[in-house]
Amino acid sequence: MNAVAAKGEDEMKRIKIMRVSTAVFLVAISMAVIYEADVRAQDTNSKPEPEKCSDKLRQAMDDMHMATHMMDSSGDVDEDFVRLMLPHHQ
16 A cells, blocks of 8 residues: 555544544533433423423414314305314414
8 A cells, every 4th residue: 555545544543532422522511411400401401491482382272273264165266265264373
């Protein structure tokens, strides 16, 4: 193997080591952030639990369905479609 090819291989190994090291570092940082968030969440036991996002989403969907079911048909499919989409997109 000539010197240029050996140097190229060494450079590729160095790049691979740097990529793996960076990935390990990022995973470690991510785990630390998740751990810190979990610790903070446990420390807030004295505070009331905020309303869950899923509860708000379910209420919005229920409101939308109620509005669409209360609509009377106009006989024009295009108009009915638009009228049904209004509550859906609010």
